[in-house]
Amino acid sequence: MHRVRCQRWVLGAAVVGLALNLRPALAAIGPLLDSIEAATGLSHTGLGLLTTWPVLVMGLCALGGRQLAGWLGERGGVGLGMALVCTASAARLGATGRHGLLLTALAAGVGIALVQTLLPAFIKRRFGANAGALIALYTTGIMAGAAIAAASAAGLSARWGWPAALAVWALPALFALPLWLWATRAAALPAPAAFAAAPAPRRSFRRNLRAWELMAFFGIGTGAYTLVLAWLPPFYTSLGWSPSAAGLLLGGLTLTEVAAGLAVSAWIGRFPDRRGPLLAVLALLIAGLACLIAAPASLALPACLLLGAGIGALFPLSLIVTLDHIDDPAEAGALAAFVQGGGYVIASLMPLLAGMLRDRFSDLVEAWIAMLAGAVLLLMLCLRFSPASYRRIDR
Template identity: 55%
Template sequence: MGDTPSKASVVLLAILVGINLRPIMASVGPLLDLLQRDLGLSNFQGGLLTTLPVMMMGLFALAGPWLLRLLGEVKGVAIGMTLIAAACAVRTYVESSSALIASAAVGGVGIAVIQSLMPAFIKRNHPQSAGMLMGLFTTGIMGGAAIAAAIAAPSAGKLGWNLTLGYAAIPAMIALIAWLLAAGNVHAYPTAAGLPWRSGRAWLLLVFFGIGTGAYTLVLAWLPPFYIELGWTAKSAGYLLGALTITEVIAGLLVSALIHRFPDRRQPLALVILLLIGGLACLMTAPLQLTALAILCLGLGIGALFPLSLIVTLDHARSPAEAGSLLAFVQGGGYLIAASMPVVAGLVRDEFSSLHWAWAVMGGGAVLLLALSALLRPLSQRTVVAQA
């Protein structure tokens, strides 16, 4: 084992790396009409720009234990960050819909590699603070989405959409350099446990994470187009998504600060799922009159649900190796579930010229989440999930 990074270094790296894991998707919604005009994208293809990265996250996350054995955490995260930087940079020169969609897939691979290995890195270096550090990591993820969504339309008006999408490579390169300098030097890679295919508990966590993340990807992809079709400008819709993701960041920070007070995670889970249901109800019934309430409920609900889902999963791992394999399994299958939501919503919009039915379907999923959350008893009350 080589140098171990300090807790302060891990805090900084968790935030810096996390910030770069969503701009490749979050900047698409506010620019979708512009991309459709210039590249001839259909609503289905527009949905793919969010669905493909999430699908790649799922497929490559399942390879997490293999990546842990082959690359280790430090080298693996560095490779993932390099892929994200390259995918963003190439968008500066994209002139076709197929090239734009391909860059989304490459970026999704990079995101998946990082999300598979970062929990193991956190668990190995500072296991006693793993919940707090995972909360900061997911807060960084949502913070990056907020910045990307808010500046996308104004930047495209001044620089064009190519440069707007391309300059996301700059913070990715900064994070890569910081990671290489501060992540430590691990010579002996942790032994990775096998994926827990036979564990009912792992499957429960997978479905829970997938449905919850589906709400995140659906709103990320289609909230701006939804309000644009209601008469808002692209800039205003982008600011709205930015406000939503800032609310998510606040929720993530609250989770990081308060989660240690709730050894039983079911109570905060129930609260944030009810907020999500309330936000979706606002979108379905009175999206223009209840915009502020919808954004508040959705932001707090989604922003807290995402880190809580990962923290609950991490709670069921006894070691860094188990953390990596369980998170790989849960994120792998979960992101495949979540990947379906933006493209299904795109098909719904193509068919019915409205997204109201998409919000209704997600509302049903949120009700299911509420029921599943009751089954997520703390680790101290049951056996740790069995590994395959």
């Protein structure tokens, strides 16, 4: 019993270690956009692509999650994904032109996609009834990595230059990869077959209305995350803030996301009906966006706290309510891949749209207004997610 418990702790640590590496390649970009723009001459639309491309690839790879699981297996696929994240980050030390940055963004997106596509089914299978809590810790780890990257990017850039500030995130990935491989080695597992390729799910979700609703919910909610991640620091530097201060604001926001994610992990078991928590966090998100629109300078701190709490809780809740619909781990993983796949495609459009709007209007207020409309749509959509409605996934 003690050995099994120890193995679970090691596996949990490996999952969190992977999670910490799934956002620095994106989160470090926002505070450095002004420097990258000056060095490369990219337009705001082109700068938006540095976030849009990885998120789009994350979505497309997730849609092929069943094939990826069959070809690579969970252990090998996740390991390959982390190796790509490490390599893409390290390559940014020399790939400082516009094409090099876009290619490394693409490679990082593929690596992140492999990990995110294969890991939910692994968690569901290995941790059973405790999967919800570990999913929340996993998503919290993702946001913690983003917080560290966002808060430190400007300082690292001032000391070593922006290419090094991007490339330094190869180091934690270099640590997480062997930890994952060691934790999932056959000798450490009571049931080695659990890490074989996931069994093929028996059905497709492409004609299921509930699956599409879950996809839209995840995609629009994650769009708020990608929008803030990419454009909050440039928004505040355009208001006269220093890059360091704008980066710290994004870091504070993502730290609030971490706290919100931990709260979800601790308390979600008390809410079998997820609609109450979802409505509460959406209200926080809407209030934060209203602060950015109405008075971004004077309400910067409230906006940071409200957005962080709303986005930080919404991300794990979106995954949890998706996994709630199906008990079978393989089919739950397939549903999560479908939801995340289309959802990340939707979310990838928000940074690009914001860049286009900034090129057109020289401002980002219109992007915050568009996101506010999306959050109101989510309020209406989440009312449909009663536990009694979960059976709609079987239709």
